[in-house]
Amino acid sequence: MFGVYVTLDERNVLDAQKVFVSMALINILKTPLSQLPFAISTSMQAMVSLRRLAKYLCSEELKGDNVLKAPLSPDGEGLVIENGTFSWSAEGPPCLKKINIHVPRGSLVAVVGHVGSGKSSLLSAMLGETEKRSGRVVVKVSSLFSRVKVSLVYVDQQYMQQSTFKKMSGEY
Incomplete structure (x- = not known):
């Protein structure tokens, strides 16, 4: 990542301040980004479940004289x-x-x-x-x-x- 930063432009100089700030930001974002696939999957499952519930709750009642x-x-x-x-x-x-x-x-x-x-x-x-x-x-x-x-x-x-x-x- 730092190699790409330095090679993109000659004016990009890598010093200790940029490295430590970048590493701190990466560590802060690491946990939320690792949970993102799980959150997307869970959200999709919740949407499917809510659609099924809505279909069930909006369906017509069975006739009371069936039995x-x-x-x-x-x-x-x-x-x-x-x-x-x-x-x-x-x-x-x-x-x-x-x-x-x-x-x-x-x-x-x-x-x-x-x-x-x-x-x-x-x-x-x-x-x-x-x-x-x-x-x-x-x-x-x-x-x-x-x-x-x-x-x-x-x-x-x-x-x-x-x-x-x-x-x-x-x-x-």
């Missing part, structure tokens, strides 16, 4: 999906078509399948987190739980890896 709650009945069913067609967005293509499921009350159900076969979509439809295009989804609840939004339990696979289902449920 209907009904009182318990003697038929013993806990969850019913009849001729259900669901999509992830109102404009998007259906991700599940003509789904019919009858789950007995109190039963333990495991949804298994290949990657991309619709397991998460099915569970989201049961919870009312997808757009219901057609059909009917009914969760039967007792009057004791009538104020509960949905009486289903969803255990994510990442959560399952940290424990066993037997330890988590306590019942089965």
Whole structure:
């Protein structure tokens, strides 16, 4: 750096004062300049996150009647999906078509399948987190739980890896 300064012009004379002042300035700027790439990267990540949050917060609410709650009945069913067609967005293509499921009350159900076969979509439809295009989804609840939004339990696979289902449920 000092060699460039001296060779650029004959009038540039390097003395102790210029060297010490230059070194002091370089030391002052060294730490902030070393943090600059990290600051730029973090700022870009924050912008992406804020855009995602804005998109989510400005999106339309899901319909409240995607999942209907009904009182318990003697038929013993806990969850019913009849001729259900669901999509992830109102404009998007259906991700599940003509789904019919009858789950007995109190039963333990495991949804298994290949990657991309619709397991998460099915569970989201049961919870009312997808757009219901057609059909009917009914969760039967007792009057004791009538104020509960949905009486289903969803255990994510990442959560399952940290424990066993037997330890988590306590019942089965």
